[in-house]
Amino acid sequence: MKMLITGGAGFIGSHLAEFYCDKKYEIFILDDLSTGHRSNVEFIDDKHFIKSCITNKSLVEDLIKKEQFDIVIHLAAVVSVVESINNPIRSQKINIDGTLNLLETNRRHNENLKRFIFASSAAVYGNTKSLPKKTDSFIDPESPYAIEKYTGEQYTKIYNNLYKLPTTSLRFFNVYGPRQDPNSPYSGVLSIMKSKFANNETFTFYGDGKQTRDFVYVKDLVQAVSVVINNEESSGEIFNLGTGKQISLINMFEKFEILYKRTIDKKFTTVRSGDIKESYAQIEALKNLGYSPKYSIEEGLEEYINYVGS
Ligand SMILES: NC(=O)c1ccc[n+]([C@@H]2O[C@H](COP(=O)([O-])OP(=O)(O)OC[C@H]3O[C@@H](n4cnc5c(N)ncnc54)[C@H](O)[C@@H]3O)[C@@H](O)[C@H]2O)c1
Structure with a gap:
């Protein structure tokens, strides 16, 4: 199985890369190293590590056309809420345009795609009062970052509705x-x-x-991602990923x-x-697929x- 992890040199991506390398997947990482580190993924050789921005259209297109990934895990993003407040044009370019670029390139050039996972965030809920946070609760994004994550997950969903791309979004809570x-x-x-x-x-x-x-240990996040990858019913869905x-x-x-x-x-x-x-987070939907935080x-x-x- 071939897997592309965007943002794979970061905190969460490096754990997913490690887990799937151990499972003998062929892992490619696309990362511009803006906040990640090459040393986080030394087990990935240079042939499988592409240092570039996700908005580089021709590079992303060539990569996807050539490799025909089975699975894409899309984590690359401007991750700092404050940075998105200071420079919303830049963060929307990466967090929205970059996401759309990956979705569209897969739609046009990757018939082999079996799962596309988008890293959304509990930030989309903002300061809404209701607890626990449910994916059908009212949302109230309070930063460009939160708006961009919400937009990314809605694009991800619409690509399933319109084009049958096997996409899933996960709203990560506080991962550590x-x-x-x-x-x-x-x-x-x-x-x-x-x-x-x-x-x-x-x-x-x-x-x-x-x-x-809701603090969730990164290995439980990895388990949740593998549950999503292994379940076709996750297509077109948005799940909370926390401990509950x-x-x-x-x-x-x-x-x-x-x-x-x-x-x-x-x-x-x-x-x-x-x-x-x-x-x-309310995590019942993910639990119903088999996720069980350990x-x-x-x-x-x-x-x-x-x-x-x-
Ligand atoms: N850590 C959390 O608690 C948390 C919570 C909610 C959502 N998330 C989301 O999970 C994802 C991973 O977060 P993380 O905590 O591992 O952060 P991180 O900063 O460690 O990882 C992000 C990675 O993306 C890369 N990147 C950034 N912009 C890029 C670009 N334009 N092109 C290519 N690569 C780029 C960075 O170099 C880095 O390696 C992000 O999308 C983040 O918004 C994380």
């Missing part, structure tokens, strides 16, 4: 695990918390720390204290605008903290 980059203040909060504990530095809570999130449980940031901090057997300083500052108070918060954090590698 090894290789998540802690170096931006807008990175996944657990990667920052981990880095502060490891370096004995002060952790800053925005607000009172009681805001909740919420936990507050203060509680997460206490879990880190237990695992590190020590504490670090913490401070509290004003809530960031647009920061949502509570969030967790990692409790404790197990996920322990594996993450003990991970040795780049």
